[in-house]
Amino acid sequence: MSYRIQSGDTLSALAKRYGTSVDALQKANPQIKNVDLIYAGDTLKLPGATDGFDSPSGRTGPNLTGGVTGPSGTNSGEGVKGPNGSPFDIARSHLNKNAGSLKLEGSGVGADMEDWVPNNVNCANFVSACLEQAGQITNGQHDNSVMGLQSKLDADPDFKRVSLQDAKPGDVVSMKVGSGQHVVMFAGWQDGKPQFIGSNNVNSDGSQRITISSMNYPIMSVHQYQG
Template identity: 60%
Template sequence: MGYRIKSGDALSRIASVNKTTVSALMKANPQIKNANKILAGATLKVPGQSDGFEDAPIKKSGAGSTKSSDKSSTFDAPAAGSSSSGVKGPKGNPYEIANQHKGKNAGALKMEKKGVGADMDDGVGNKVNCANFVSACLEQAGMITDRQHSNLVSGLQNNLDKDKNFKRVSLQDAKKGDVVSMKTGPGAEDRHVVIFAGWKNGKPEFIGSNNRNKDGTQKITTGPANYPILSIHQYRG
């Protein structure tokens, strides 16, 4: 989902129409280096649009159902004896940090003046805080710097791929605190990012900023997910 830039558009007008800010638009679209220079025909990621993710979505049977070979339906619990303990950074574990804010609305959390809230970008819309929240938890754990913070899932993935302290792992090797990016739709930026929260009844659970409120805004919640996993980044610093 996004906004296709038209000839004559200005970033300030796009921000106003979509009830966001120029700074939030630029942070969500790192390819924009100058707010006064945007290219007609390009597509912008707009803060405030939904991540397209809800906890434990139910896939309908019958016409249009997902095939059993879909990655999202083939989660396997780790073998007996494998490690599922949390991974810690210099300042803590992202899962434990995230869990302290469980039940909070993302819009309220990002206005807090310390901790995770202070590291979240206030200008991001209340429906798309998933990467904003996960980035802040990683910052609080001492795993990434402020410069590595991204409000875009793909941006956070790229930053972690470039960081020598992170390594991609399989779901079976995941530990509490790992960063899990998922594909939620056909668009290039239809993605969601959460933090691995362990296994429950043989199924993986995740904590993150999810579209759980009736108005589509996000809340910090824990639960299973039913989307294909794009990547799992584990801290090895």
């Protein structure tokens, strides 16, 4: 995944946001000679683990739990569970797995993910599978495109659109990313910033891994399960 540097960005802040390190960013971008000097408008390659068949060991995301206070005293709560559990808890159980590895698992989320989807565009495939495992959508509602999943949730009376301030862990968040879209799930608040969990392009080869991070992309919709 590539990122266009914005005014005010620093390598240390970007490393934290995308679950990597300053050293890894510099190695992936040899044009950077001084880690304290980057330029708005330049393109940055985001590194990460290669898309192999093992989950990176000893790595975790932010310690996010329900009930974390967000902006203006809002409270994220514990999230809305489906008949089979919480999609957020299901997603978190696969944290730091590569999407390509997850799809090879013969049960659970991996079994519900469609194998043919390229490993650099699994965001809707992963979110759909987590919703299926929680019992919030059916297999027929599974969609591998962001706009397709958004449309199906709009048509489902068990879901309603809410504001980000009213989001709960596991809510489906569709974002506008450049000329495309990305979909993740809300993961709570940390230091007043919304956090999201999903299949993200953080690997050096452009493939995706399940990570939790903050994101600054424009939000198109937040869908919350009503049961």
